[in-house]
Amino acid sequence: MTLQFFAPAWGNTLPFEQFCRNVKAAGYDGVEMALPFETAEKDAILDSLAKHGLSLIGQYWQSLESDLDQHAANYEKYLRHLTDARPLFINCQTGKDFFTFEQNRRLFELADRITAETGVRITHETHRGKALFAAHxxxxYLEKLPDIRLALDISHWCNVHESLLENQEDAVQLAIRHTDHIHSRVGHPEGPQVNDPRAPEWADVLQAHLNWWDEVVATHRDAQTVLTVTTEFGPAPYLPTLPYTQMPVVNQWEVNVFMMNLLKERY
Structure with a gap:
């Protein structure tokens, strides 16, 4: 099995060249991010990644439109724009939680067509507000559309179901078997991100996530396939802040590097 780690561009406030230097120095293999449509800006990003020997996971999160036809048109526009950059693959926040199965199915099938035409693989993220917002x-979806491959961000499900999914073992196991990519954020029953995974009060919650990730790793070891991990602890408001001052309670970059090193040592 090959295990690769990616830094999220989400929350970065540094010039991108400096960000890439930091990502490389920390020991990451690449960056997960969306790409701008402005040609010069996009080319500068791709040049910086190449200069520092960093791979790209394309990211699509802009699933905002309520009208399905508009939604599908923008979905295709963003995905084809990302495929032009030839990323390692694209991680997609596909659909909406209020779309019907058939409406979201149209988007999954559109992604399949784009992959067939371009050769760029697309995973679909388990994310609140999107098609795959809940475990059940x-x-x-996986039973009816078994070719779907997942980016497993199980922190969202902990929040949605207000639990550590103790009563949804079958759904979790099926998702694990379909997982190609992990977002290693730690959620809890009352939120999608603990304030600091290093803190002892979150030990049981962290261990629950580690147990799930252990199983994903085991499936990829057995298959001798590549598993990618993005350490996607996010900035405020995902990252809790102090009242009035709005100062973050921890440093996002330090938490993500901690998660990478924890998983590197574990696996």
């Missing part, structure tokens, strides 16, 4: 809903 994702189970239904």
């Amino acid at each position: 809903i994702t189970r239904d």
Whole structure:
């Protein structure tokens, strides 16, 4: 099995060249991010990644439109724009939680067509507000559309179901078997991100996530396939802040590097 680690561009406030230097120095293999449509800006990003020997996971999160036809048109526009950059693959926040199965199915099938035409693989993220927002809903999609491959961000499900998914073992196991990519954020029953995974009060919650990730790793070791991990602890408001001052309670970069090193040592 090959295990690769990616830094999220989400939350970065540094010039991108400096960000890439920091990403490389920390020991990451690449960056997960969306790409701008402005040609010079996009080319500068790709040049910086190449200069520092960093791979790209394309990221699509702009699933905002309520009208399905508009949604599908923008979905295709963003995905084809990302495929032009020849990323390692694209991680996609596909669909909406209020779309019907058939409406979201149209988007999954569109992604399949784009992959067939371009050769760029697309995973679909388990994310609140999107098609795969809940464990039992994702189970239904995977049973009916078994070619779906997941970016497993199980922190969202902990928040949605207000639990550590103790009663959804079958759905979780099915999702694990379909997982190609992990977002290693640690969620909890009352939120999608603990304030600091290093803190002892979150030990049991962190261990629950590690147990799930252990199983994903085991499936990829057995298959001798590549598993990618983005350490996607986010900035405020995902990252809790102090009242009034709005100062973050921890440093996002330090938490993400901690998660990478924890998983590198574990696996």
